[in-house]
Amino acid sequence: MDSASPQGFIFGTASGGFKTPGRRDLALVVSEVPAATAGFFTSNLFKAAPVLAGMERIRERRTGRAILVNTGQANACTGEEGLANCRETLALIASALHLEEGEILPASTGVIGQHLLMDRWRAAVPELIRDLGRSSLKDVAEAIMTTDAFPKYAVERVALSGGEIILAGAAKGAGMICPNMATTLSLVLSDAAAAAGIWRRMLARAVRRTFNRVTVDGDTSTNDTLYGLANGASRVPVRGKAEERLVEEALDRLLGKLAYMLVQDGEGASKVLHIRVRGAAGARDAEKAARTVGHSQLVKTAMYGQDANWGRIVAALGRSGAAFSPAEVRVSLCGVELFRNERPVSPEADALLAKPLQERDLELDIVLGGGPGEYRLLASDLGHEYVDVNAGYRS
């Protein structure tokens, strides 16, 4: 694991005691100079207070100085009071660091429907400020965890004509312990010198190709947020389309690693299903097919049960709404062709797949026809651990 960090960022973590006493549940990322910002938010109509405040900041300013994250309380479904509390936490940091409140981007995750414990915030902020420069990106990745089994962070380096830039990211996974909902929070930091317009465009495409192509249970939370800061501290500019493409490819790799870790660590997940749909009439058909298969409870339980159940895959394709001719469909799992010409290929498939299906990563290749449409999706399986995690009574 590359422990490099983009230049010009400092990190702080602290314990606010929001849920588990003593655990570091506050993280602060500060850029030494104003950084180009980017923000991507949940499409859920119920948006948490920090999502509403973050959207406003991204809309109104093109640069920012800091990201403030807490776990333990989602500050979702908390109304006007929640929004006022969110603003107060930002004001506390702004005042300590002599920044404007609008330069700080907020994110929260945790129990929904409860108000932020403002007394604990006021007590914890001085500790958080004191810690600035002492924590690492890994500490931040640990502080933003809720029920994640391991911290998720990654680094990419890109050589451009002006020198090397570094991209780093941290994410928290799908913690679905009641009454939390699947919430992903991610930070992407770079010392590249890029205008906000370019930075946002590159990141938007990378998010579409990575984070928007994973599913644990198809539920979208009130709090999903991804922030990006590019502060130019490397003094290396992203020059022209060719270099933009290089950075975008590195963002794809970086976010791809984080997205994979989210599915791998999805609560109750034992498998990562790599679904690839090709030959669809269009990209939209390919996506429909991939998502229907990736969300099918019957396919997910079959993968959990290590069962090469092509019938369920085919049935999910058939109800997906994607337009295709059944006669052209081919399905392969872990490299073994299971279905072609509307029929199972071979009675030996089960024997051939017994061993590959024991692996964590399963490749599912689906060809719908001869069209250009293609889509990839990472999906988790569905087993007893999922039920255990999600049927437990809230505590």
Place this chain on the structure above:
Amino acid sequence: MDSASPQGFIFGTASGGFKTPGRRDLALVVSEVPAATAGFFTSNLFKAAPVLAGMERIRERRTGRAILVNTGQANACTGEEGLANCRETLALIASALHLEEGEILPASTGVIGQHLLMDRWRAAVPELIRDLGRSSLKDVAEAIMTTDAFPKYAVERVALSGGEIILAGAAKGAGMICPNMATTLSLVLSDAAAAAGIWRRMLARAVRRTFNRVTVDGDTSTNDTLYGLANGASRVPVRGKAEERLVEEALDRLLGKLAYMLVQDGEGASKVLHIRVRGAAGARDAEKAARTVGHSQLVKTAMYGQDANWGRIVAALGRSGAAFSPAEVRVSLCGVELFRNERPVSPEADALLAKPLQERDLELDIVLGGGPGEYRLLASDLGHEYVDVNAGYRS
């Protein structure tokens, strides 16, 4: 349980030994006179051979004489040979009863991807014919079971100006033992005298209001079929719109009972969630909201865990694609209001719901706003039994 049967129908059952030796897995319903037919089929692009043959018959003829059902083999994903086998089974019956092959409607359920065992069919048909008139509708309901825990049948009587008519129905539930898929098969019989046009129209509306509003896991099989026969043996006609409405209301009750039994007996289901969405901008928005909640793994596991987890319900509404204003949303579970004005209503809700959530039937009422759109959906929960049933290796 009303054991009345519509006049002019006789029933036969037999053991073909298709899967479990000795078990009655063949059922035949014969109308003594030509009956108006109706047929409703899976929307899955992969349609089983009996679905293709049944669709053809419903399209080309308005009357029919018999319905032939087998369990143990779905005859799905079996190509041209599967279709030829299906036709041969119909020809065997037609020849024995001096009917035309086209007058018999086929339905199959069971293991997909395997061909019908034609030798066993040929051996079993004489037994099936001999049994005609000896079996009851209940025997038919038992013969078409796969992994259903109990036979599903119901009867309704309707007093019309010309006398009484009887409606009777039998259904098999969502048997999802690998590699079967959720397959529903249903028969609706009546001795009413109704033209095929009216019969089909009445039944179509009743199916839309009942069978199309249940979900166990959101998967649609290759074999879903509902056939209706109205043979006029009561000599009681359905006169005018008012009587049509009476019959349609009885069909709603009949199919409603069968649909409820399907969810109640959904494999691995311990709860029946009665979802009612009101106040949506339109019926389409209400349906989107109801289906997203009913299919949400997080909502289903919470119901299994007897957890009044309004956050998951609200989050599902927010991602459903239904248009609404979050500030107007209200959510009640088992008569206890949980969410209003974008906030939880009361900290006592959990205590109030502890007992009601132990019941099998849970009422979930959702108000999206002040619009006219309304939708009802029955959904099952998701627990360990579902995983056990669906992750087990095929045998």
